[in-house]
Amino acid sequence: MAGLLALVLCGCDQAQLDERQMSVVQTLSPIPEPVARESNRVADRxxxxxxxxxxxxxxxxxxxxxxxxxxxxxxxxxxxxxxxxxxxxxxxxxxxxxxxxxxxxxxxxxxxxxxxxxxxxxxxxxxxxxxxxxxxxxxxxxxxxxxxxxxxxxxxxxxxxxxxxxxxxxxxxxxxRTVTPGAARFDRYVAEVRQNGSSDLLNESEARGLKRFLSDGCVNCHNGPLFTDHSFHNIGVPQVAKGGLDVGRAIGAVDVLEDPSNCLGARSDSKDCPELRYLDPSFPDWPLAFKTPSLRNLSHTAPYMHDGSIATLDGVLVFYSELPGTPLAGHRELTLEPLHLSDGQRADLIAFLKTLDAEADSGTTR
Ligand code: HEC
Ligand code: HEC
Incomplete structure (x- = not known):
């Protein structure tokens, strides 16, 4: 009975990761070595x-x-x-x-x-x-x-x-390329999990937020140690910027293929450009798709989204809770469902996201 009470009071069950989640967590850290940039021969000098x-x-x-x-x-x-x-x-x-x-x-x-x-x-x-x-x-x-x-x-x-x-x-x-997001408390947490199978470097609220991040589908797009899949998605952020509808990747994909400074261009130091060669500018999911941003150092990078239309992290989570409006082109990514998060659940997610803030000063270099 006492055990059950402790469980209810601390909410530990809600913070406990299952086996699969434990292995996913380990794919989120540490920040790896940079990816080679063949088109720039001085990239690492x-x-x-x-x-x-x-x-x-x-x-x-x-x-x-x-x-x-x-x-x-x-x-x-x-x-x-x-x-x-x-x-x-x-x-x-x-x-x-x-x-x-x-x-x-x-x-x-x-x-x-x-x-x-x-x-x-x-x-x-x-x-x-x-x-x-x-x-x-x-x-x-x-x-x-x-x-x-x-x-x-x-x-x-x-x-x-x-x-x-x-x-x-x-x-x-x-x-x-010498500038990195910097190691966060979350990175120390993952290192301990990897070594000992567990860690108490996240408090209860942060741990619940992490579990929610994994179970609510955030990690489908915000994955890997940079918390981005490096791809583009239409999540249907209501656009507020002046200058008409911003269709994002639908034009960006055409532009990069036509860019004389791209990897296949005369000033590139390599012609080995698989990403560019395989890019399909007519991919049907490109309208209104924007690049998945990294989630490291969010405490310092408000406001959020491609048009800066959401002022706070709570505002971002209210957006994912409600998914308001219908995108004016294409369609919202089909995997997204309104999450209907409570105040406490949003607070947990924010607490977790803040564990991704670098522990050292801004501008950490390799
Ligand atoms: C379908 C892919 C996808 C899923 C799932 C997803 N995101 Fe995102 N996220 C994006 C994209 C794309 C953007 C940028 C959209 C834009 O600017 O229009 C974004 C933006 C953000 C931002 C703003 C970051 C910044 O620097 O502007 C935060 C914070 C965020 N997402 C957190 C989350 C959380 C938390 C979840 C789970 C509740 C989640 N995301 C689920 C793709 C996704
Ligand atoms: C007037 C403000 C401003 C100045 C000055 C500026 N930038 Fe930017 N930078 C931006 C904005 C806004 C974007 C995003 C634009 C977009 O997506 O269309 C951006 C995007 C970028 C990106 C892409 C990051 C990513 O993840 O996609 C890099 C890299 C960058 N800038 C480097 C530079 C460099 C190098 C200079 C100086 C030569 C520079 N910027 C000058 C505002 C600025």
Whole structure:
């Protein structure tokens, strides 16, 4: 009787993982080594990464010298900016994602319209509402300020400004690949589970939240040590951004195939590009699909979703509870059902998600 009472009071039964869940948990940690980036021959060179770190916070690349990559990807906020949508020389329509997962991804941006960090970097440098530069201005700024470092990594500054933009991007990517989300308490928990078969590093509420995360289907999409399947799904977030319907991956998949800076392009260091070769831009589930974001460091990266339309983690869980509205294109992922979570169940899930926050300071590098 006393045993039963203890069980009821602590809710331990609700926190206990079954055998299958115990094995799934072990696939969620630790954060692995970066995935190779064949299209960028300097991707893992320390000199390129050090040069990229300088470029990342150099506002001199922007029109008027006002914005660097770090303006929007602020290292103190796990490389986000805390705003609903990005604003620089103009207002964008999408929320700033972190750069902490660059080393593991195949597709960049919420719609995956770039297939490497170096191809991605061309976007903000030249985008009139972000840094507003031109390829000729990028080349000139390299000659004016960075010629020595550039040449130490890449050799003579090329004549073609687009070649310079690509190489600047490759140094930026080398830097981004050294940035990691940082180890969290959850990683220590998994290490203990692996070693001892159990761990008390999660409290009751966090443990119940973890169990719910596994049993409520979150892990179907937010899986692996980065808590993302690196794919795209239409979960039907009601869109609030200006500028019309954002169809996400449906256009991103076409864009990346047409991008001259993609893995098959002239400036790529490899032609071994299986992801791109097998990409089907007409896949019927692409309309309104956005990239599954990582769930590490969520405490520092509000607001949430591709358009920053949900301000708090509780708001995200209310969304998964109710699945409001009907998507304006395609259809919501069929596996999703409203979860009807109670206040306490949402609190448990939030408590668990916060165990994924890095224990050390932001901007942890390898
Ligand atoms: C005005 C704010 C702003 C500036 C400046 C900016 N970014 Fe971004 N960045 C964004 C936004 C917004 C997105 C998402 C855009 C989208 O999905 O269409 C993004 C996406 C990214 C991504 C993709 C991350 C992912 O997981 O898909 C990377 C990498 C990145 N930026 C790196 C950079 C670099 C490098 C620079 C400097 C050359 C830079 N950004 C400058 C706002 C900015
Ligand atoms: C069908 C795949 C799928 C499932 C299942 C799923 N998610 Fe997501 N999740 C996504 C996608 C895709 C986005 C981004 C959607 C967008 O921006 O429009 C997202 C966004 C999020 C975000 C916002 C993160 C950020 O940085 O903006 C959180 C938090 C989140 N999900 C948590 C959960 C939790 C908790 C569950 C289980 C209750 C869950 N997800 C179930 C695919 C999924």
């Amino acid at each position: 320390a000199d390129a990464a050090a040069f990229g770190a300088v470029l990342f916070s150099d506002a001199g690349f922007s029109k008027g010298g006002s914005h660097s990559c770090a303006t929007c990807h602020d290292p103190a906020r796990h490389f986000t900016d805390g705003k609903r949508v990005a604003t620089a020389l103009g207002e964008g329509t999408r929320n700033v994602p972190t750069i902490e997962t660059v080393a593991w991804q195949s597709w960049f941006y919420w719609d995956g319209r770039a297939d490497s960090g170096w191809a991605q970097a061309r976007g903000p440098l030249l985008n009139p509402i972000e840094m507003g530069s031109t390829p000729a201005q990028v080349r000139q700024h390299v000659l004016d300020v960075h010629q020595d470092r550039f040449e130490a990594v890449f050799g003579p500054v090329p004549e073609d400004p687009e070649d310079v933009v690509a190489l600047v991007g490759k140094a930026l990517e080398a830097f981004e």
